[in-house]
Amino acid sequence: MEGDPAMKFIEYPDRDLMMINLADRLSSELKNTLLTQDRATLCVPGGTTPGPAFDSLSASKLDWSRVTVLLGDERWVPEDHPRSNTRLVRKRLLVNQAASARLQSLYMDAPTPEDALEELGQQVEAVLPITVLLLGMGGDMHTASLFPGADRLEEALSDDAPPVMALRAEAAGEPRMTLTAPVLQGALSTHILITGPEKRAALEKARSLSPREAPVKAVLGDATVHWAE
Numbered sequence: 275m276e277g278d279p280a281m282k283f284i285e286y287p288d289r290d291l292m293m294i295n296l297a298d299r300l301s302s303e304l305k306n307t308l309l310t311q312d313r314a315t316l317c318v319p320g321g322t323t324p325g326p327a328f329d330s331l332s333a334s335k336l337d338w339s340r341v342t343v344l345l346g347d348e349r350w351v352p353e354d355h356p357r358s359n360t361r362l363v364r365k366r367l368l369v370n371q372a373a374s375a376r377l378q379s380l381y382m383d384a385p386t387p388e389d390a391l392e393e394l395g396q397q398v399e400a401v402l403p404i405t406v407l408l409l410g411m412g413g414d415m416h417t418a419s420l421f422p423g424a425d426r427l428e429e430a431l432s433d434d435a436p437p438v439m440a441l442r443a444e445a446a447g448e449p450r451m452t453l454t455a456p457v458l459q460g461a462l463s464t465h466i467l468i469t470g471p472e473k474r475a476a477l478e479k480a481r482s483l484s485p486r487e488a489p490v491k492a493v494l495g496d497a498t499v500h501w502a503e
């Protein structure tokens with residue numbers, strides 16, 4: 275792929291191999307960080323794609339008790355809802371070796387994300403910067419819950435955005451809580467996990483668009499994109 279000079283694109287022969295390799299890479303980055311720092315923050319996506327990478331990562335031997343797992347975004351649904359990103363992370367990542375990691379979710383039992391914004395914002399600030407960032411991407415080029423056409427997208431993309439914002443977008447379904455562009459851009463290492471030809475084409479398209487049209491563009495600069503058919 276051509277375009278953003280710093281972006282790296284890794285194409286894998288199949289999804290299984292990709293998930294294992296990606297998990298190894300995230301694990302090494304966390305281990306390296308923990309050699310020189312007391313704690314590390316691993317930020318992860320939800321959705322349908324990262325489950326197998328979580329399975330592999332959760333088996334990785336590292337001092338998970340010094341890792342905070344932070345959600346990059348959340349759908350405003352209770353934690354036991356099938357669409358809850360927190361539920362996915364609890365079930366697939368915070369198990370096995372990784373059971374001792376600390377979870378910083380982006381959900382609280384409150385009627386709307388706005389009701390929880392101040393408290394969650396303070397909690398997230400305490401675990402920044404993100405050491406290792408894993409993001410997903412939708413076919414519409416959204417990443418985290420930065421959706422094209424979202425009501426407060428412009429503010430969430432701006433340099434002075436607060437770390438966490440509540441957003442609404444037609445394509446999003448539920449109201450969302452999301453990390454904003456400056457927090458994602460402040461990550462020390464960024465990986466994007468995508469699968470299938472549709473998302474590959476969407477990523478290629480995003481490179482020639484603005485972050486307002488294609489929010490994933492805001493984090494492509496230093497990212498390593500992992501793709502398999």
Ligand SMILES: O=C1O[C@H](COP(=O)(O)O)[C@@H](O)[C@H](O)[C@H]1O
Binds near residue numbers: 349412
């Ligand atoms: O709604 C979301 O979508 C993206 C992409 O999800 P996928 O199902 O296409 O993998 C995900 O990265 C994000 O965390 C999630 O809330």
